[in-house]
Amino acid sequence: MNMASVPRTTCPYCRRVLSPWRHRRLFGLCGECHRPLALVPDFFRPPAYRIWNLLGIVYVVTLPIIGGALISLAIGDLPPRELVTVVSLVLLLWGATDLWDGYAGIRTHMVRTRTRVLENSAAVRVSAWKALAGAAALVIGITGLSI
Numbered sequence: 001m002n003m004a005s006v007p008r009t010t011c012p013y014c015r016r017v018l019s020p021w022r023h024r025r026l027f028g029l030c031g032e033c034h035r036p037l038a039l040v041p042d043f044f045r046p047p048a049y050r051i052w053n054l055l056g057i058v059y060v061v062t063l064p065i066i067g068g069a070l071i072s073l074a075i076g077d078l079p080p081r082e083l084v085t086v087v088s089l090v091l092l093l094w095g096a097t098d099l100w101d102g103y104a105g106i107r108t109h110m111v112r113t114r115t116r117v118l119e120n121s122a123a124v125r126v127s128a129w130k131a132l133a134g135a136a137a138l139v140i141g142i143t144g145l146s147i
């Protein structure tokens with residue numbers, strides 16, 4: 001088999017070619033952008049696996065939690081005090097995620113927006129704001145839990 005025809009795995013965050021994934025390793029860091037990655041089973045093509053960006057998974061998992069809590073509050077099943085606890089916990093997760101993303105962006109000079117990957121000074125500027133927003137979310141989350 002001609003190895004040049006085998007597609008190389010790319011990072012879901014920065015789109016650069018990943019170094020070979022070690023056997024049986026579930027989590028890892030991209031060597032280029034330093035974002036956490038996870039090996040997830042591909043439910044549509046077993047036994048294949050996909051590499052996902054863990055920071056993106058946090059948002060995908062927590063959005064239904066916030067939506068469910070707001071719907072429960074509207075229906076009247078969830079007391080406002082517990083809504084504050086749920087929102088605070090989600091803010092802690094989002095804050096930690098943004099802080100990691102911002103710190104990694106400052107270190108690697110690489111950050112991803114919705115449409116493209118920014119590099120150099122623009123990436124550092126966006127990453128610094130991301131880290132600041134993450135720190136603010138952490139403070140708000142801690143404050144919400146201590147009420």
Ligand SMILES: [Zn+2]
Nearest residue numbers: 011014030033
């Ligand atoms: Zn990467």
